[in-house]
Amino acid sequence: MRLNQLTLVAALAAAFPLSTIAADAPAAPAQKPWLDRSLSADKRAELAVKAMTREEKLRWVFGYFGTAFPPKTTKPIDGAIPFSAGFVPGNPRLGLPDLLETDAGIGVATQNTPKPRERTALPSGIATASTWDPQIAYAGGAMIGSEARLSGFNVMLAGGVNLMRDPRNGRNFEYAGEDPLLAGTMVGHAVKGIESNHVISTVKHFALNDQETGRNEHDVRIDKAASRMSDLLAMQLALEQSDAGSVMCSYNRVYGTYACENDYLLNEVLKKDWGFKGYVMSDWGATHSTVQAANNGLDRQSGQEFDKSPYFGGALEEAVKNGYVSEARLDDMATRIVRAMFAKGVVDNPVQQGGNIDFAKNGAVSRATAEEGIVLLKNDNKVLPLSKDVKTIAVIGGHADVGVLSGGGSSQVYPVGGNAVPGLEPKVWPGPVVYYPSSPLRNIQALAPNAKVVYDDGTDPARAARVAAQADVALVFATQWIGEANDATSLALPDNQDTLIDNVAGANPRTVVVLETGGPVAMPWVAKTPAVLEAWYPGTSGGEAIARVLFGAVNPSGHLPATFPASEQQLPRPKLDGDPKQPEQRFTVDYKEGAAVGYKWFDQKGLTPLFPFGHGLSYTTFSYSGLASQVKDGRLHVRFKVTNTGNVAGKDVPQVYVSPLAAKWEAPKRLAGWDKVALQPGESKEVDVVVEPRILGMFDEKSKTWRIAKGKYKLVLAEDGAGKNATSVTVDLPASTLDVRGRLRK
Numbered sequence: 001m002r003l004n005q006l007t008l009v010a011a012l013a014a015a016f017p018l019s020t021i022a023a024d025a026p027a028a029p030a031q032k033p034w035l036d037r038s039l040s041a042d043k044r045a046e047l048a049v050k051a052m053t054r055e056e057k058l059r060w061v062f063g064y065f066g067t068a069f070p071p072k073t074t075k076p077i078d079g080a081i082p083f084s085a086g087f088v089p090g091n092p093r094l095g096l097p098d099l100l101e102t103d104a105g106i107g108v109a110t111q112n113t114p115k116p117r118e119r120t121a122l123p124s125g126i127a128t129a130s131t132w133d134p135q136i137a138y139a140g141g142a143m144i145g146s147e148a149r150l151s152g153f154n155v156m157l158a159g160g161v162n163l164m165r166d167p168r169n170g171r172n173f174e175y176a177g178e179d180p181l182l183a184g185t186m187v188g189h190a191v192k193g194i195e196s197n198h199v200i201s202t203v204k205h206f207a208l209n210d211q212e213t214g215r216n217e218h219d220v221r222i223d224k225a226a227s228r229m230s231d232l233l234a235m236q237l238a239l240e241q242s243d244a245g246s247v248m249c250s251y252n253r254v255y256g257t258y259a260c261e262n263d264y265l266l267n268e269v270l271k272k273d274w275g276f277k278g279y280v281m282s283d284w285g286a287t288h289s290t291v292q293a294a295n296n297g298l299d300r301q302s303g304q305e306f307d308k309s310p311y312f313g314g315a316l317e318e319a320v321k322n323g324y325v326s327e328a329r330l331d332d333m334a335t336r337i338v339r340a341m342f343a344k345g346v347v348d349n350p351v352q353q354g355g356n357i358d359f360a361k362n363g364a365v366s367r368a369t370a371e372e373g374i375v376l377l378k379n380d381n382k383v384l385p386l387s388k389d390v391k392t393i394a395v396i397g398g399h400a401d402v403g404v405l406s407g408g409g410s411s412q413v414y415p416v417g418g419n420a421v422p423g424l425e426p427k428v429w430p431g432p433v434v435y436y437p438s439s440p441l442r443n444i445q446a447l448a449p450n451a452k453v454v455y456d457d458g459t460d461p462a463r464a465a466r467v468a469a470q471a472d473v474a475l476v477f478a479t480q481w482i483g484e485a486n487d488a489t490s491l492a493l494p495d496n497q498d499t500l501i502d503n504v505a506g507a508n509p510r511t512v513v514v515l516e517t518g519g520p521v522a523m524p525w526v527a528k529t530p531a532v533l534e535a536w537y538p539g540t541s542g543g544e545a546i547a548r549v550l551f552g553a554v555n556p557s558g559h560l561p562a563t564f565p566a567s568e569q570q571l572p573r574p575k576l577d578g579d580p581k582q583p584e585q586r587f588t589v590d591y592k593e594g595a596a597v598g599y600k601w602f603d604q605k606g607l608t609p610l611f612p613f614g615h616g617l618s619y620t621t622f623s624y625s626g627l628a629s630q631v632k633d634g635r636l637h638v639r640f641k642v643t644n645t646g647n648v649a650g651k652d653v654p655q656v657y658v659s660p661l662a663a664k665w666e667a668p669k670r671l672a673g674w675d676k677v678a679l680q681p682g683e684s685k686e687v688d689v690v691v692e693p694r695i696l697g698m699f700d701e702k703s704k705t706w707r708i709a710k711g712k713y714k715l716v717l718a719e720d721g722a723g724k725n726a727t728s729v730t731v732d733l734p735a736s737t738l739d740v741r742g743r744l745r746k
C-alpha cells in the first residue's frame, strides 16, 4: 500500500474510530460452547473467535488508557477503573469480560491523582531479587495479584526483567539485576504468583530496553547470539517459569526497528523459537504503525491515546479489508488474547471492585520480603546487630522519622496512610516522590524502648555530626530517588548526602549507613563507616524491616543481584548514551559487551568492584563441605553441605559458578545455580543444585542451538561472585547440543 493511501486510511481511521464503523452486532448466540470449562484454553479460544464478527475481533486488539489523557481525552473511556493503566471493552454478547489493567510489579499502582487508591507495596523488584528466594518472589506476586483482583483488575502489568546493563538506569528498582538466570527465575516466580489469582500478567519490556534516556527512540545494537544469552535469556526463563499470559514489547528500536513492530523479536524469537502462545501488548505509546506492527507480531495496541494514531482501530479494519493484514492474522491476534483470558481464569472468575483487602496480612508479606532482601554490605567490628540496651541512638536523614522511600513512575503504589513526606519535587511525572509511612525511627524506638533516640533531618552536616557525637551509635539514612523515563545522572548520592555521611562518620566511629536506593550507588565514605546496609526501596513495612535487621530480630540474608562499581569508569559506557534533554533524539546504543553484563564484564576486564555480585553478610557464619558434581538424567547436579558455624540462626545463599577450562565464553564465569538455606546454629544441610543446561553452552544464532563444548569445567561454590569461602571441583562434560528452548537434541 503506497504511503498516500496509508495516510488516507489513517486519516479515515482517525476520523471514524472503530466503534462507529461497527456493523450491527448479531444477537447473542443460543449456545456458548467456549464457556465449557472442560475444554482446553486453545479450543475455547478457537470456538469463541469463530463466533466473532470482524468488528468484535478488532475490539480486542485496541487498548485504551484507563485515565484521561489531555488534550486527547478529558475523561477516560467508559468502563475503565479510575486512574488505572488500561482498559479493553469485553464482549457481553459472547460472555467475555472487559480487560481491566493495572500496573505493576510491586503492587496496585494508581496514575497520578489527588485521591489515589491506597494499596500494599512490596519492596522494589531489585529488593525481591536480593532475597534470592523464588518462593518469596512467588508469595509477593500472589499478594499483589490478590489486591489487583480485589480492586477489580484482571490484568497486572508486572514482570519487569530488563537486565541491569547500566547501574544508572532509572528503572533498575523495578527489575531484578544483572544476571539472566537469577533475574529470569525471580521474576518468573513473581509473575506466577500474580497469575495464581486468575489475573493475566506480563513479562516486560521486550526487549533490551536497558536505559531510560531516549527510551522512545534509541536504537539498540547487539550481537544476536549475545542477546540470546543475556537479556533474551532472562525473558525466556521468566516466561518458561511463569507461563505469563502476555508480553509487553518495549519503546526502543532493536537493529533499527521499533521493538513493537520487530519481526525478529516478536515473530521469530518470541513466538516461533520460544513457542509463546500468549499475546504481545505494546507499551503505552510504543505502537508506530498498522500493517507493519500487525504483521510483525504485535497483537494489541495499548493506551492508544499515547500514540500518534489509532493504528489498530479503523486503520487496521481497513488494512484487513484490503488484505494488507490477513483475516488469519487478525484471528491469531484475537485468539491469543482470548486464549490468555481462558487460560488464566479471567473468563471463569469474573472480577469485581470493592473486595475486602487484609492490609495487615499483606503488610506482613511485604515486610518478610524486605527483611530477606536487605543486604548487609559491611559490618566491621560487629557494630551490628545493635543491642537493645544501647543508651543513645542518633537517627539522621532520609526522612527516617516518618517513612521509607519508593521509586517513581508508572509502578508507583500509593500507601495506606498516605504519602509520609508530601510535596517533594518532582510533583509531576515521573513523580510524585512517595515515602511509605513506615517510620524507621518509631520502629527503632519500639525495639529499644529504653534508649534515647535523637532524630536530625541531616540537612546540616555539621549539626548532624554534633548530634552523632553525643550518641552511642549513629544511624545515617541515605536516599536516592529514581524514576521511570529518566536515568540517574551519576552513581553519586544526591543532596550532599556524601558530605553528611562523612561528617557523621567523622564524629562517631560507630556509624551505620542505611541506604534506600534504586540500585548501586558510589560510597566515597565507605572506609570511614564500619557498617552499611542496602535496604533498597523497602516497601509498605520497610521501616519495621530495617529496624528488625538493625537489632538482629532478623538475621540479614540478602545478597546483591547487581555489582556495585567502584566508579563509573569501570562501566562499558562510563557516560550514558543519549541526551536527557532531547528525549525524542534518535541515537544508537551499541552493547559491545554483548552477554558480558555486570560481574561478567568486571571479570572479563579484571576490574575490582566496590561490592561484588552475590555479596551479602550475615550475623552468623557458614561453611561448605563435600562439594561434588554428577551428571544425572542429562542434568549436571552440584551437591554440597552447608553448615551454620556461628551462634545465631541465619540463611545462607550458596552460589555455584561455572567456568570453562577449554571453551571460550563471553566471560570467565557464569552463575549456574544457587539455593537459600535456613540453618540453626551448628545445623547442616545437604544441597543439590541442578544446573540450567543453557548456562553451560554458547548460543549459535544460525542453527539456533545451545552448544555445550566437550571438556573440563570448573564448578566454584562460594558466598559471592568474588569467590568468598570458595571451594571448587572440576567436571568433564561431553559435547552436547540443546535446541533453542534448552532441550537436549537427540
Ligand code: GLC
Pocket (backbone or CB within 6 Å): 085, 103, 104, 157, 204, 283, 284, 410
Ligand atoms: C509505561 C511503562 C510500562 C507501564 C505502562 C502502563 O510507560 O513503560 O511499564 O506498564 O506504561 O502504565
